[in-house]
Amino acid sequence: MSTLVTNLGRVVTGRLEEPVIDVESVYLEDGEIRELGATTTTADETIDASGLTLTPGLIDSHVHPVFGDYTPRQRTLGWCESYLHGGITSMISNGEPHLPGRPDDVESAKSLATLARKSLANERPGGVKVRGGTLILDGEMTEADVEDVHQEGVERLKFLMPVEDRERARNLVAWGHERDMIVLMHCGGTSLPGVKSTDAEMFVDVGPDIAAHVNGGPTPVPDDEVAKLVTETDIVLDLVLAGNQRVAVDVLEMAADRDELDRVQLGTDTPSGTGVTPLGVLLEAATLCGMTEVAPEEILCLATGTTARHHGLDTGRIETGRPADLTLMGPPKGSQAETALEALDAGTYPAIDAVLVDGDVLVDGSRNTAPAKTTATIDQS
Ligand SMILES: [Zn+2]
Structure with a gap:
């Protein structure tokens, strides 16, 4: 063809x-x-x-799929196919915590990440390349657990809530990096009951690759901590629709001033309480274009190529x-x-x-x- x-x-x-x-x-x-x-x-x-x-094709850097083209969070069928009509050809799972009745023991977390990874690779929901399967970390996990999911093809680890034992948290990052896995950390206030907040100091101390929703999902860390993440780390800055747009503008302008736009990626952090947003990446891009001096062709790179590079994707x-x-x-x-x-x-x-x-x-x-x-x-x- x-x-x-x-x-x-x-x-x-x-x-x-x-x-x-x-x-x-x-x-x-x-x-x-x-x-x-x-x-x-x-x-x-x-x-x-x-x-x-x-x-x-646009890449949504931050989605929460579960299985197939159904999201239990907003009880919506066909959400991926609808995002395709918003220009999205790839999506990156930031974890599958919306599974109804999700058990929180280590083996179940590993199984969920593995099953999401494989099922979404076997069949593209709505035609979209959904990179599913992100292991939600907890403080009980060992290097053997990281190795197990790595063997099953899982490519990302995520701190959805802080791991209190900092040495264990740093070890989890190191075990992931030894296997070329990407480590994400929830940035900011609580998004779900039972999820604890993170702060900038934790990012500096633990050293993940990506500050997932650095502008809040939905609640950002205080402004001085956002600035610290931009100026005192080289962590990837994930800007999402389901966050604070004034903070997104601040982060983008700080990154542009530092000539570090290549650290920025755009996503939606949906499906979530904010909803299902088929045009979410386009809307985030348009908002940032309209509210900053960054050129539109550069903003489109943040919704495509930079995200691909951060995640080792061949597309974008x-x-x-x-x-x-x-x-x-x-x-x-x-x-x-x-x-x-x-x-x-x-x-x-x-x-x-x-x-x-x-x-x-x-x-x-x-x-x-x-x-x-x-x-x-x-x-x-
Ligand atoms: Zn999220």
């Missing part, structure tokens, strides 16, 4: 070093990006992009050899903007016109965003 996409307006790469490239066409084959500025002139499928902006960037996980987006009808980037710059989320996963067109006209001013024409020969 091959696809030729022509008549592109802008191409956002997902790479902060070169956020926009000037190519008018791309050629996709067998699910991969093969040529930027295509020399190939025929393909099984052609897409006339009518001047739309091509971006990597428009480069040859990468999976053809892509969106075509444009200015929504009725907007003063002439391009998707202008819409974002004004704080308006753009229209999603098409979404491709591994080169397959899964969305031709989003049912969730406004329609774009111009739309792509897809032809299968």
Whole structure:
């Protein structure tokens, strides 16, 4: 299967070093990006992009799946497929704590992470690549427990609440790192009954890789602690919709001032009490574009390539050899903007016109965003 996409307006790469490239066409084959500025002139499928902006498929850095396309938290079926219509082609689980009746013993936590990892890898809910299976850590866990889940393919560990024994907490981080696992830590106030708050000192002391919802999920740590996380650590800064947007703006501006945008990633922290938010990453991106001086093409990198790099994913960037996980987006009808980037710059989320996963067109006209001013024409020969 091959696809030729022509008549592109802008191409956002997902790479902060070169956020926009000037190519008018791309050629996709067998699910991969093969040529930027295509020399190939025929393909099984052609897409006339009518001047739309091509971006990597968006990555939601912070979701809470359980199994399949059902979330018990908001009793919603089909939530992943709905996010796909918001441009999301990959999602990263920050733990599966919403399982009804979730037991909290060590063996059950390991089993849950393993089962989520494997079931979500076997079948993509709604067509989305959901990276499921994040082990929720507790102070009873040993190196053998970390090794067990690592053997089953689990890639992430998460402190959902503080581990009081700091030496054990530091050991858990070290055991994960020895196995190239990513360690996340809940940042801020209590989000669920039974979850305790964390503070900046704990991050400095324990040394996880990612401050999950550094702008609160939903309650952020005090401002001086947020500043400490930005200025005194090199931890990844996860900004989410289901948090405090004034703090998200502060964090983004601090990171930009320090020339450290590559530490920032965007997500939703949903499904959660905040709800199911199919356009959540777009809305977070538009809010941050509208409220800061950071360029829209850079903000789109924070919703694609930087997240992919933090998690070792092969997707999220428009480069040859990468999976053809892509969106075509444009200015929504009725907007003063002439391009998707202008819409974002004004704080308006753009229209999603098409979404491709591994080169397959899964969305031709989003049912969730406004329609774009111009739309792509897809032809299968
Ligand atoms: Zn969360």
